[in-house]
Amino acid sequence: MSKRFLFRLMALLIIPALLLSACAGGTVEEEQEFVFGVVLVGPKNDRGWSQAHYEGGQYVEENMPGARMIVFESLNPADKPEATLEGVVDDMVADGAQLVFTTSDEFEEDTLGAAEKYPEVTFISISGDDAWAEGQDAGKAPPNLGNIMGRMPDMKAVAGCAAALATETGKLAYLGPLINFETRRLAASAYLGARYCYDEFRGMDPDDLEYTVTWIGFWFNIPGVTLDPTEVTTNFIDSGADVVLSGIDTTEAIVVSGQRADQGERVFAVPYDFVGACDEKPEICLGVPYFNWGPDYLETASAVEAGSWEQEWEWNKAAWDALDDRTKTPIGWIHGPGLTDEWKADLETFIDGMASGDVVVWKGPLNLQDGTTYLEEGEVATGQQIWYLPQLLEGMEGPSK
Amino acid sequence: MTGRAWLRRLWPLAPVLGALVITSGLLLLFGVSPFEGFGALLQGAFGTEAKVLSVAAFWVPLTLAAAGLVVAFTAGLWNIGVEGQIVMGAVASSWLALRFDAPRPILLVAEILVAMAAGALWAGVVAIFKTRGGVHEIFGGLALNNIAIIFTNYLISGPWQPPEGGTFRGTVPFPEKALFPLLGVSRLSPLSIALTLGALAAVYFILRGTYWGLKLDALGRNPKSAFLLGVSSEREMILAMMFCGALAGLGGSVRVLSWFDSLRQSISGGIGFLALLVVMLALFRVVLVPFVAFFFSAVLSGSISLQLRTQLHSSLGGILTSVMVLLVLLFGDYRQLGIFGSRGGKALADE
Numbered sequence: 218m219s220k221r222f223l224f225r226l227m228a229l230l231i232i233p234a235l236l237l238s239a240c241a242g243g244t245v246e247e248e249q250e251f252v253f254g255v256v257l258v259g260p261k262n263d264r265g266w267s268q269a270h271y272e273g274g275q276y277v278e279e280n281m282p283g284a285r286m287i288v289f290e291s292l293n294p295a296d297k298p299e300a301t302l303e304g305v306v307d308d309m310v311a312d313g314a315q316l317v318f319t320t321s322d323e324f325e326e327d328t329l330g331a332a333e334k335y336p337e338v339t340f341i342s343i344s345g346d347d348a349w350a351e352g353q354d355a356g357k358a359p360p361n362l363g364n365i366m367g368r369m370p371d372m373k374a375v376a377g378c379a380a381a382l383a384t385e386t387g388k389l390a391y392l393g394p395l396i397n398f399e400t401r402r403l404a405a406s407a408y409l410g411a412r413y414c415y416d417e418f419r420g421m422d423p424d425d426l427e428y429t430v431t432w433i434g435f436w437f438n439i440p441g442v443t444l445d446p447t448e449v450t451t452n453f454i455d456s457g458a459d460v461v462l463s464g465i466d467t468t469e470a471i472v473v474s475g476q477r478a479d480q481g482e483r484v485f486a487v488p489y490d491f492v493g494a495c496d497e498k499p500e501i502c503l504g505v506p507y508f509n510w511g512p513d514y515l516e517t518a519s520a521v522e523a524g525s526w527e528q529e530w531e532w533n534k535a536a537w538d539a540l541d542d543r544t545k546t547p548i549g550w551i552h553g554p555g556l557t558d559e560w561k562a563d564l565e566t567f568i569d570g571m572a573s574g575d576v577v578v579w580k581g582p583l584n585l586q587d588g589t590t591y592l593e594e595g596e597v598a599t600g601q602q603i604w605y606l607p608q609l610l611e612g613m614e615g616p617s618k
Numbered sequence: 619m620t621g622r623a624w625l626r627r628l629w630p631l632a633p634v635l636g637a638l639v640i641t642s643g644l645l646l647l648f649g650v651s652p653f654e655g656f657g658a659l660l661q662g663a664f665g666t667e668a669k670v671l672s673v674a675a676f677w678v679p680l681t682l683a684a685a686g687l688v689v690a691f692t693a694g695l696w697n698i699g700v701e702g703q704i705v706m707g708a709v710a711s712s713w714l715a716l717r718f719d720a721p722r723p724i725l726l727v728a729e730i731l732v733a734m735a736a737g738a739l740w741a742g743v744v745a746i747f748k749t750r751g752g753v754h755e756i757f758g759g760l761a762l763n764n765i766a767i768i769f770t771n772y773l774i775s776g777p778w779q780p781p782e783g784g785t786f787r788g789t790v791p792f793p794e795k796a797l798f799p800l801l802g803v804s805r806l807s808p809l810s811i812a813l814t815l816g817a818l819a820a821v822y823f824i825l826r827g828t829y830w831g832l833k834l835d836a837l838g839r840n841p842k843s844a845f846l847l848g849v850s851s852e853r854e855m856i857l858a859m860m861f862c863g864a865l866a867g868l869g870g871s872v873r874v875l876s877w878f879d880s881l882r883q884s885i886s887g888g889i890g891f892l893a894l895l896v897v898m899l900a901l902f903r904v905v906l907v908p909f910v911a912f913f914f915s916a917v918l919s920g921s922i923s924l925q926l927r928t929q930l931h932s933s934l935g936g937i938l939t940s941v942m943v944l945l946v947l948l949f950g951d952y953r954q955l956g957i958f959g960s961r962g963g964k965a966l967a968d969e
Binding site: 254287288289290293294295296297298299300301304305307308309311312322323326334395434435439442 | 666676768775787791803885886887889915926931
């Protein structure tokens, strides 16, 4: 009997399969349609990193006639053990994609393989460095693979400056995710911005500024695996910090600070990543550094469609005169309602200085955390020196590795 | 043949058709034609050679874990811990792949054996908790699943993190010779196919042709009388769990040494839980396991195309398979209908 059952089961599974595949004929292609794919590591509505990319894709659809986005969400082994980047790209290309954005450093290696497999399709590996001629992985990328990243350290310096303007205890805290080149340079950049403004606008000795970094272990809380960001933020405030800067994807820093402020304490927070992050607790929010992928995505898509795209490693500067204009700047800063008018004025001065090049925070003398010299007196850091920061800087408390 | 006899013959189709109807309804609800939706799913699973190979590659660990589960279920055990056993197998293989150097054949055999041992040990702990500590295997298994996942996270963000710093993604890629030989550019290894077919044959033979298989069956049907008849329930339970753990561990090994090339954050990602569904849909019978597992693998892989084509959430494939399992569990007790005689369905179908 079991054989018969098996036959029936098989027949059952195969017959509709054949019927349906017969029905799945070719789709009608529209003329001058431009199809591009966006592969996300998280859900498209995560109010953080992945949502910012999804909105970037929507921006292209809105501003480029004939553009059609194909999105694949949550490509990570925990959510989709059966899916691979290669498989997703196969489908996107089969559906006509001429350009694919892979939006996580987790995809960097697999994007190389995909780009080699489809030389006629353009790939953009977000946050990667394979296409950087002066980078550590120079020469790895085939000619149809580029990289785009926003120059977030600049916005983190603004965040640090805001923190230094607001602090009364002289103790700042940075809620870090995991430790790598990217997170080190962001934490360090905020520190340098804070030092500059503590000195320049507060008239205090920047060496007196305490700056503690605690890495929770991942981009968001995983119970039992990472440190609990709620607890870490509580500890920060208990030990005297009155501004908490967030480097993680979720909102614990501003939520906990907000609760403490409700109890009458003087605390502020600077969230990260998402343009609407201040909404959690506006009155204690000093502002938010955020990514805005739309303009870069649009430029890339237009160039690919016109056939004028060329391989590039883009580390795009902010449109300094339009930090809150989402049609212009790839990264930005939104003033938070927690800023006083006086702080806002100082912060504007700082931003203008950075825009004009008069203010350079990544400038020597600068030592690494272990005391070795990183930049000589007056030396300005190169792109590589910022991108590949090997340790935290002298004066920052917290592990470098 | 009478109409009634036909009805009986067609009865097994009911849950499958029911699930198709329900999922089609969902598709219609979201404004997608079911023909387009299922068409995309099929193309996603079988549209190209690469897709077929990918379906087969995902089938391997799923089938291995499910084959092991059939043995555990026969002994009346709910080995929910199979997920953690896959993970521990993956961890054990990764340890050899990262730290040891030997000629390829020796290294591969060692990686496979150590994965099976690790899976078996992890399952043995659950079994001993049950027999000695009175902890039900579901709770013991769930706890050990979590520990296995936390242990992986510790390894990839701690001692095994890449030299450039942890991104929490995984370890560095293993050297070529530590990996299974692959078919072309796919993630499928002929070696895994051979191992899986061997495992299926072994399970079939054990359950049909050995004294141990009989004892497990007796234990699963009625532990008390089996004990009175002289079956050592503790020993057989532990062995049945360890057997299942060994196959799950092997699945984990396949996962790191052919699907990926390194130990990743969620190396299994729920394959163990899927395998539980596979076994249920297969009515706890090992002969059906490879086919049902293939069906699961095809539907899940096809869902990727379904999501891309329709821009619906790709969990639709998961809904399709889950509804099917649910309907089989609800209406699928064929024995009551007298279609298959008393052999169909083992211990759990009795419950």
